[in-house]
Amino acid sequence: MFLLAATKSRPVFWHFTTPLKVLWYVLAVLSVLVFLYGVARPIVKWRRGHGGPWPPYPWRELPRRLATGLRLLLSHATIARRDHLAGWAHRGIFYGFIVLFAGTVVLGFNTDFTDPVFGWNYFHGNFYLAYKETLNVLGTVLIAGVLAMMVRRALIRPRKLDYARPDRNSDDSQFDRRVYEVGDWAFVVILLVIALTGFVLEGVRIAMDAPGYAGTQFGGWVVAQIIGGLSHSTLAGLRHGLWWFHGLLAIAFVASIPYTKAAHMLTSYLSLSLRDRLAGKRLRAIPPERADLPAGYGALSDFSPLHLMNLDACTKCGKCHEACPANATGRPLSPRDVILELREQANHAFTAGGIGGVLGGLINEQANGDGFTAGVIGEDGVRTETVWSCMQCNACVEACPVGIEQAPIINQLRRRLVEEGELDANLQSVLQVIHKSGNSFGENRRKRGRWTQELEFQVKDARKEPVDVLWFVGDYASFDPRSQKVTRALARLFQEASVDFGILYDGERNSGNDVRRIGEEGLFESLAEQNIATIEKCEFNRIVTSDPHSLNTLRNEYPDLGASWTVAHHTTLLRELIESGRLDVKGRLSYRVTYHDPCHLGRFNGEYDHPRRILELLGCTLVEMPRNRDNSFCCGAGGGRIWIPDTPGQERPSENRIREAVSLPGVELFVVSCPKDVTMYEDAIKTSGNAERIQLRELTELIEEALVPATQLVPA
Amino acid sequence: MKIVVPVKQVAALDEEFELLDDGSGVDPDFLEWDLNEWDTFSMEAALQIRENADGDGHEVVVVTVGDEEAEEGLLSCLAKGADRALRIWDESLQGADVLAVAKVLAAAVERESPDLVLCGVQSSDAVYGATGVALAGYLDLPHVAVVKGLDYDAAQATATVERELEGGLVEVLRVEAPALLTIQTGINEPRYATLRAIKQAREKPLQVSDLADLGLEEDAVGQAAGSRAVALKPPEPGEGAEMLNGSPAAVAARIVEIVQERMSG
Structure with a gap:
C-alpha cells in the first residue's frame, strides 16, 4: 500500500490496526442492514391499504416505469419547474451526491472485492487521478447546491416553505410544523458536513504526503495550503480523527436514509415512476371487490397502496401549496398539509412488528392494526371543511414533482363524506336535482334543446339522423341564459361553415364530471351509463363540446365504462374551420x-x-x-x-x-x-x-x- | 322499539303542463315524481331516534300507498337507513281520498304495532294535511300535529314534542307511546342517499301487499268509498291588472300617469 502511494494512489486504511478494520466493516454492514430494514418497512405499511391493487401496476410495467422515472429524475424537469433556483440547487446536490456515493462504491469494489479476491487493484495511476478530479468537481457542486438551498431557506424564505397550516387556527397545537424544519436543516447540514470533511481529510493527506499531483484535487489542495503549517503529529491525529468522523457520519447517513427526509431519494423516485398519466383527469372507479363496502377513504385501510406510498413520497417542497387556488384565496386547504396530515396518521398508526413482522409482511398481507381502521377525517385529522374547499382543479397534481395524487385522494375522502351525508345542503340538493332531472338546473329535460328555438334554422336531432359532428352541449351551455348566447353563436358558426352537426336534445344528461368530483360516484356511473347508451345509438364521426368538463369526462372517463369516441373541444373544430377558410x-x-x-x-x-x-x-x-x-x-x-x-x-x-x-x-x-x-x-x-x-x-x-x-x- | 313512517310519492308539476282531455287531472306525461318533502323530515326524525336509542333490535319501517312509481321513494328511504319497506297497492285505490288512504295505512300499521308513527304534516300535491291525523283516529292513537321539535325517551316510552303557535309561542307537550306525530319541515336536516346506497337498497326487504293481504274490502276503501276529484282547471285570469310594456322610461312614465290618475280620482 505504501508503495502504491508513490505511484499516484492513496491508502484506504492509513495506519489501521486489524481490530479497527474489523470494527469498521462491522459498522458498515450494520448500516446496510438498518438501511434495508428501513426500506422494507414502508412497503409493509403500503400493503395495509386495501383500496386498490398491490402492486399498483403489473410487475411487467415496472422496468419501463422506472426508466421513465429515471429520465425525469436525471433531467430534473419536474423539480426545476416553476422554480429554477431550487432546480439548479437540487441538481447540484443530486449529481454531487450520486457521484460521491458512486465513487465510494467504486473504491469499495476495489478494496473489498477485486483486490482481495483477484489481486486486481485499479485504484492508482490515471484512473486514480481522474477519480479524484471527478469527485472534487462534484463535491464542490454538492456543496454549492447545499449552500444555495440553505440561502433559500434562511434568506429567501419562499411562501411555499412556510409550514404553517391553513387548515388549523394559529392557536391550534397542530398549527405549527416547525419541527419539520429541524429535519430539513439537519438534512442539508449533514450533507454539507460530509462533503466538507471529505475535502479536509484530503487536505490533511496532501499536507502530510505531498504527493506532487495535488492540482487535480483542488479542494484538498486549498485545505492543504491552510493547514500545511501544522505539526506532523497534529496532522496525523487529525487524519485519524477525521477519517472516522467522515466515515461514521457517512455510514450513519446511509443507515438513516429510509427514516428521515432523505427517504425521498427512494420514495419520491418510486412515486414518480408509478405516476398515473391520467391522475385526477380520470378518477378511479370503485374496485368491484369493494362494491359492498362504504365508498372512498374513511380510514387508512381504505387507501390504495399507491396512495399510501404517495404519502411517503412528499418532500414538502410546497409546489402544490403554492399552486392551490383554495389556499391562494385563504381557504382552509393546502394539498401539502392534507398529504402530511395523512402521512403523520399512517406513521402513527403503523406498527411493523419488528424484523419478523416486516419479513412476514413482505410475503403475506397482514391484518390491520386498530390505527389503520380509525377515521382519518375529523377535527384532529383532515377536516371536512378542508375536503370541501378543494376545487379538484388538479393544479396540485400538475405541480407535484414526485407524482403525488393530492386531488384524487381528496376526491376519495369526499366519496366517504357524501356517503355519510357530510356535505353542504346546497350541494345535496343539486345532486338530488341532477338525479331527478338529469341536469343541474332542475329544468325539465324536455327543455334541454330549447335554446335552438331562437335560431333561424333547425338543429338536427343526432338520435334520429346521422351527423358528422355530434355536439354534446352540456348543462351550462344548454340552460344558463348567458351561456345560451354563446351556444347559439356556436351553432350559427357551424351553420355558416356548413358543419353537419346535431345534438341529443332531451336525450343528453349532465356528463357527470363535476358529480364525480363532488364524490357522488354512483350518480356519476348512472349519468355516464345513460349518456353512453344514448350516444352509442347515434351515427357520427366525432363528438364536439364547448364544455371542457364534459370534454374531459367523455374523453378520459367514459372509456372505462366502454365508450371509445373521438372527443374534441369546440376550439379545435373552430380553428380547423378558420384555417381552412370555411369561416372567413x-x-x-x-x-x-x-x-x-x-x-x-x-x-x-x-x-x-x-x-x-x-x-x-x-x-x-x-x-x-x-x-x-x-x-x-x-x-x-x-x-x-x-x-x-x-x-x-x-x-x-x-x-x-x-x-x-x-x-x-x-x-x-x-x-x-x-x-x-x-x-x-x-x-x-x-x-x-x-x-x-x-x-x-x-x-x-x-x-x-x-x-x-x-x-x-x-x-x- | 319500532317506528313506522308512512310516506307518499308526490307529483311535481313542471311550469308548463297539460290537463287530461276529460279535465279530471294532469296529463301524467308532465308529472315528475318525488318523495314528499315533509316525509323526508319524518323519515330523518325516525332514523335519528333509532340511532340515538340504546341497544339493538330497533326498527324503522317505511310504508306507502302507491303504484310502482312509489317504489323509488321507498328505495331512497331504505338507502337512508330504513330497515324494511311496505308498499300497498290495488287498482281500486286509484283516486282514493284521504280517509280511504288512512284506512289502508291503518290496517297495515296495526299489524306492525309500532311505538311511534311519524307522518309528514301534509303532502305537497294534495295538501289536505289530514292523512296523519285520520290515521291516528283509525288507530285510536294519541297524536300531536305539526311537530317542530322532538325528543323521544325510549326507556320511558315518552315523546316530548314542541309545536309552534301564534306569536312565536312554543307549546311543549308530552305524549306517551304508542303515539302518532305529524312532522313539520325544518325539524332536522334530512340526510343524503347516494345513488350507490339506493342501488344497494334493492337488497333490503320491500314487501308489496294488496287490499286482500290486509283483510280489506275493495268497496270499503276504494274510490267509491269517499270523495273524488271531478275536475281540475287553471284559475280564471283576474281582472284589473294592466301589463306595462316598453322601455324602462315608457314604463316609468305610465306608472307616473297611473299614480296621478288615482290620486286625483
Missing part, C-alpha cells in the same frame, strides 16, 4: 386580450394552443397573465364548488383572477372558452368592481363578431 374571419379584429385556460381543457387535456391560435388568426393581440397554461388559476367552479356558497367577505378565486387580468396594461377583453368560466367571470368582473375596465368574451363570440362584417360585406 382572419385578421378582422384588433382587440388587446388576455386568455384564461380552463382547468379541464388546459391542465387536464393539454390543449393550450388552439384558442391562442384562433385569437392570433382573428388579429387579436394576446397578453398572457402571469399564471397561464398549465399554471392557470381555477375560476373556483370546479369540484362542485360552483354550487357551494362562498363565505361572504372572502376573496373568490374568480375575483383573484380578474385582478390578475386587469393588472395587465391595456387589456380590454378577458377571453374564456368554458361555459362555467362565462358564469364565474361575468360575476367576478362585476363583484370585483372592474366592469369599466375589462369585458368578458367567450372565444366563440369573438369569432361571431369577426364574421358579421364578412356577411355584411356581400353586396345586396
Whole structure:
C-alpha cells in the first residue's frame, strides 16, 4: 500500500490496526442492514391499504416505469419547474451526491472485492487521478447546491416553505410544523458536513504526503495550503480523527436514509415512476371487490397502496401549496398539509412488528392494526371543511414533482363524506336535482334543446339522423341564459361553415364530471351509463363540446365504462374551420386580450394552443397573465364548488383572477372558452368592481363578431 | 322499539303542463315524481331516534300507498337507513281520498304495532294535511300535529314534542307511546342517499301487499268509498291588472300617469 502511494494512489486504511478494520466493516454492514430494514418497512405499511391493487401496476410495467422515472429524475424537469433556483440547487446536490456515493462504491469494489479476491487493484495511476478530479468537481457542486438551498431557506424564505397550516387556527397545537424544519436543516447540514470533511481529510493527506499531483484535487489542495503549517503529529491525529468522523457520519447517513427526509431519494423516485398519466383527469372507479363496502377513504385501510406510498413520497417542497387556488384565496386547504396530515396518521398508526413482522409482511398481507381502521377525517385529522374547499382543479397534481395524487385522494375522502351525508345542503340538493332531472338546473329535460328555438334554422336531432359532428352541449351551455348566447353563436358558426352537426336534445344528461368530483360516484356511473347508451345509438364521426368538463369526462372517463369516441373541444373544430377558410374571419379584429385556460381543457387535456391560435388568426393581440397554461388559476367552479356558497367577505378565486387580468396594461377583453368560466367571470368582473375596465368574451363570440362584417360585406 | 313512517310519492308539476282531455287531472306525461318533502323530515326524525336509542333490535319501517312509481321513494328511504319497506297497492285505490288512504295505512300499521308513527304534516300535491291525523283516529292513537321539535325517551316510552303557535309561542307537550306525530319541515336536516346506497337498497326487504293481504274490502276503501276529484282547471285570469310594456322610461312614465290618475280620482 505504501508503495502504491508513490505511484499516484492513496491508502484506504492509513495506519489501521486489524481490530479497527474489523470494527469498521462491522459498522458498515450494520448500516446496510438498518438501511434495508428501513426500506422494507414502508412497503409493509403500503400493503395495509386495501383500496386498490398491490402492486399498483403489473410487475411487467415496472422496468419501463422506472426508466421513465429515471429520465425525469436525471433531467430534473419536474423539480426545476416553476422554480429554477431550487432546480439548479437540487441538481447540484443530486449529481454531487450520486457521484460521491458512486465513487465510494467504486473504491469499495476495489478494496473489498477485486483486490482481495483477484489481486486486481485499479485504484492508482490515471484512473486514480481522474477519480479524484471527478469527485472534487462534484463535491464542490454538492456543496454549492447545499449552500444555495440553505440561502433559500434562511434568506429567501419562499411562501411555499412556510409550514404553517391553513387548515388549523394559529392557536391550534397542530398549527405549527416547525419541527419539520429541524429535519430539513439537519438534512442539508449533514450533507454539507460530509462533503466538507471529505475535502479536509484530503487536505490533511496532501499536507502530510505531498504527493506532487495535488492540482487535480483542488479542494484538498486549498485545505492543504491552510493547514500545511501544522505539526506532523497534529496532522496525523487529525487524519485519524477525521477519517472516522467522515466515515461514521457517512455510514450513519446511509443507515438513516429510509427514516428521515432523505427517504425521498427512494420514495419520491418510486412515486414518480408509478405516476398515473391520467391522475385526477380520470378518477378511479370503485374496485368491484369493494362494491359492498362504504365508498372512498374513511380510514387508512381504505387507501390504495399507491396512495399510501404517495404519502411517503412528499418532500414538502410546497409546489402544490403554492399552486392551490383554495389556499391562494385563504381557504382552509393546502394539498401539502392534507398529504402530511395523512402521512403523520399512517406513521402513527403503523406498527411493523419488528424484523419478523416486516419479513412476514413482505410475503403475506397482514391484518390491520386498530390505527389503520380509525377515521382519518375529523377535527384532529383532515377536516371536512378542508375536503370541501378543494376545487379538484388538479393544479396540485400538475405541480407535484414526485407524482403525488393530492386531488384524487381528496376526491376519495369526499366519496366517504357524501356517503355519510357530510356535505353542504346546497350541494345535496343539486345532486338530488341532477338525479331527478338529469341536469343541474332542475329544468325539465324536455327543455334541454330549447335554446335552438331562437335560431333561424333547425338543429338536427343526432338520435334520429346521422351527423358528422355530434355536439354534446352540456348543462351550462344548454340552460344558463348567458351561456345560451354563446351556444347559439356556436351553432350559427357551424351553420355558416356548413358543419353537419346535431345534438341529443332531451336525450343528453349532465356528463357527470363535476358529480364525480363532488364524490357522488354512483350518480356519476348512472349519468355516464345513460349518456353512453344514448350516444352509442347515434351515427357520427366525432363528438364536439364547448364544455371542457364534459370534454374531459367523455374523453378520459367514459372509456372505462366502454365508450371509445373521438372527443374534441369546440376550439379545435373552430380553428380547423378558420384555417381552412370555411369561416372567413382572419385578421378582422384588433382587440388587446388576455386568455384564461380552463382547468379541464388546459391542465387536464393539454390543449393550450388552439384558442391562442384562433385569437392570433382573428388579429387579436394576446397578453398572457402571469399564471397561464398549465399554471392557470381555477375560476373556483370546479369540484362542485360552483354550487357551494362562498363565505361572504372572502376573496373568490374568480375575483383573484380578474385582478390578475386587469393588472395587465391595456387589456380590454378577458377571453374564456368554458361555459362555467362565462358564469364565474361575468360575476367576478362585476363583484370585483372592474366592469369599466375589462369585458368578458367567450372565444366563440369573438369569432361571431369577426364574421358579421364578412356577411355584411356581400353586396345586396 | 319500532317506528313506522308512512310516506307518499308526490307529483311535481313542471311550469308548463297539460290537463287530461276529460279535465279530471294532469296529463301524467308532465308529472315528475318525488318523495314528499315533509316525509323526508319524518323519515330523518325516525332514523335519528333509532340511532340515538340504546341497544339493538330497533326498527324503522317505511310504508306507502302507491303504484310502482312509489317504489323509488321507498328505495331512497331504505338507502337512508330504513330497515324494511311496505308498499300497498290495488287498482281500486286509484283516486282514493284521504280517509280511504288512512284506512289502508291503518290496517297495515296495526299489524306492525309500532311505538311511534311519524307522518309528514301534509303532502305537497294534495295538501289536505289530514292523512296523519285520520290515521291516528283509525288507530285510536294519541297524536300531536305539526311537530317542530322532538325528543323521544325510549326507556320511558315518552315523546316530548314542541309545536309552534301564534306569536312565536312554543307549546311543549308530552305524549306517551304508542303515539302518532305529524312532522313539520325544518325539524332536522334530512340526510343524503347516494345513488350507490339506493342501488344497494334493492337488497333490503320491500314487501308489496294488496287490499286482500290486509283483510280489506275493495268497496270499503276504494274510490267509491269517499270523495273524488271531478275536475281540475287553471284559475280564471283576474281582472284589473294592466301589463306595462316598453322601455324602462315608457314604463316609468305610465306608472307616473297611473299614480296621478288615482290620486286625483
